[in-house]
Amino acid sequence: MISPEQVKPSQQGWEVVSTLNAGAILYQGEVLLLARVAERPRPDDPDEVVAPMLDMLSDPPAMRLLHVRRSDPHLVGGDPRLFTYRGQTYLTSISHLRIARSRDGRRFSVEDRPALAPTAWYEAFGVEDPRITEIEGRYLVTHTAVSAHGIATALASTHDFRSFARHGLIFAPENRNVTVFPEKVNGRYVCYHRPVGHHIEAMDMWAAYSPDLQHWGEHVSVMSRRPGHWDSARIGAGAVPIRTERGWLVIYHGADESQRYSLGAMLCNLERPESVLARSAEPLLSPEAPYEVEGFFGNVVFTCGATLRGDTLVIYYGAADKFICGAAVSLTELLDSLPESPTS
């Protein structure tokens, strides 16, 4: 639905390398996406790698480029997305969030300017992977905030998708895939989040509660990876949970040891979102099409948002970290497809 060629870079002389992982919401009769746009300076020297970042020491903060010769012994190549230089990890592109609108949910017009761009010290490497939650008459945006200090999650809010209030970091590094539920549960706000361990490396889904959306606690493990399955290595909430009669429906991503990312569904107790009622035995969607298998980072389908109109759920997803795609499914059929036991 959206590819890098359709999107104007935000900086002169730059190129958009990826359009991916979009938050999605129904707004004023349209589908509104908050798309992640990853860009970088057009490469002019094949013998070097470049990391764009916000320099917080200049006033106002300005975009700065780190150039490293590929032959530099202090360079450790990562994958297309990142490299490590003198012990510090950098990204090869920097992301912001861009609004795209569509009446039919298929043909999108992308705005020419960023809606949410990096501005704070904790966003110096970029703003990524937004989720949009409509709650109490406003729209919350949780998004990944990346910097040399780590990968954290920040909160913004808006009433009109023109001006955004920024509310700072709500989860410290490393934490992403934060999705706030669209209503309070038992009097508190609730979200899913995906902390990551270092010494004990468990990439599982957790829930947290909050009295005010700013401060979070009561952390509880919700769901673990499944050894031997498509979601054996890491999992994280994708789209904002959808209330159904049978429970909260969550589209989540799972990756296996080969970093192949698929999408599945889970159903959780309406009163206790940390209690999992059912979970997809097989993925709903796996990388199969050429644009899902090859791209900026291949073999990935990853969602940050879905819309429900009537019985039709449209899952917007990033394919191969390069394209924004959509997949439609009947909500009833999806719910009927879920096994009765969460462990099967």
Added chain:
Amino acid sequence: MISPEQVKPSQQGWEVVSTLNAGAILYQGEVLLLARVAERPRPDDPDEVVAPMLDMLSDPPAMRLLHVRRSDPHLVGGDPRLFTYRGQTYLTSISHLRIARSRDGRRFSVEDRPALAPTAWYEAFGVEDPRITEIEGRYLVTHTAVSAHGIATALASTHDFRSFARHGLIFAPENRNVTVFPEKVNGRYVCYHRPVGHHIEAMDMWAAYSPDLQHWGEHVSVMSRRPGHWDSARIGAGAVPIRTERGWLVIYHGADESQRYSLGAMLCNLERPESVLARSAEPLLSPEAPYEVEGFFGNVVFTCGATLRGDTLVIYYGAADKFICGAAVSLTELLDSLPESPTS
């Protein structure tokens, strides 16, 4: 001051391998330590490694042992403290917290039974590294909570150090070295914490704020590692911050790339604890004595607590992850020793 031989194991047939990292507070005219006690079954087969853990599937939760043959190809040895088996990291001992009391702050009597032992799913691998904060007429204990789900931080509280209320997890994995300030700052509770990244691996000190001690947010980076110094690889708050006329005084630990842990001091703005005013150029204390250099995990001095009586600050510290030691310093001399600039 305290060594493993002085401490009764909590389980029949077990041995205490380490007494270390004690929270410290002045209570009823005595120095009260909440000491971390690490124990394990007495090894009876040199050809296997054993991980003790709380089995949450039994009712009530019971201690269970994982035995792994050293020749097992799925075993990856870590260091004396841990190993990885089939992709999951386990600890070779399990810790609880034990009260020790002393009139003179030197000779301690250790209670025979644990004060805070693992009980919850997030403590299945142990309860570690407590900090004690006296605030608003009660005592808070923040402690590391370790399980297969990661290394997180939990909160407990007490009025009398006999019965403790447990308040669940306040920081999701991976996060430790959480120290709550002994008073509100600008109307909110505040703490230092030490999140750890995975994809961007920054082991730095952060601050967070809370309206109620249960829910935390407003995360802000406080202080980073210093390349080329004794605190180049990781840092974390040690003792609970002490209010002085010149600012909040914090004893913190720093490690270099060889995992040599030393202690230093930092001074922070009284109204804005995330603003660092000064920082030790050289360590206050480094592993030098034989009992600091060799032990369960050598070359470590690590603190969770200090007491101030008059001008004398006594820093209680774990040495080589095996012994509890104390070091006295004049508060005035310590403050005078700090350089004027935080970056020097």
